[in-house]
Amino acid sequence: MLENIACLSKYLIVIKTILPQKIVIECFTKNFMPLTNNVIIKLNEITTMVEDKSKLSEPEVDEIKSIFKELVKSGERYDVDEIEFWFKNEGSWQTREPIIRIANLSNYVQDKHQQTAHLRIMSDDDCSCGH
Structure with a gap:
């Protein structure tokens, strides 16, 4: 079975060729x-x-990181693809590389914040071991 996948910003289109005369589009x-x-x-x-x-x-780059850190610390969440899409359509960005770099920075900062937010450090005084 052959399968083609087109991934758009909001949709995922899957085209499957099952038999020579049967094509399924999802x-x-x-x-x-x-x-x-x-x-x-x-x-x-x-x-x-x-x-x-x-x-x-x-x-x-350092300032961009701090801007995204400020956003995630204040509880804001964002879709990295939407950020990339926004910069592509903003009008003043003509080169793809800095747009990708900014999207990657936003992804890095958000992922790092989510990973560290799950970790909680408990002091020895807070444990319930009785010591």
Whole structure:
């Protein structure tokens, strides 16, 4: 059975060829999270802050990381694909590499925050062992 998959930002389309004359097309809606106003405001700040839209400097990368850290610490969540889509359609970003870099930074910061948020450190005084 041959299978082709097209993954769009909001849909997943699967085309299966079962027999030479039978083709099955399935369409699934991907779960997505629209960007909140707070996230869009921060993306606009990034756009304003970056001087050369064709490449990111190290200080700009550090500032972008801190912007995403601030967002996730305040409880904001975002879909990385939606962030990439927003930068592609914003208008002033003509080069793909910095857009991908920003999306990767947003993914890294959000994943790191989610991993550390699950860890809770308990002091010796808080344990119930009786000592």
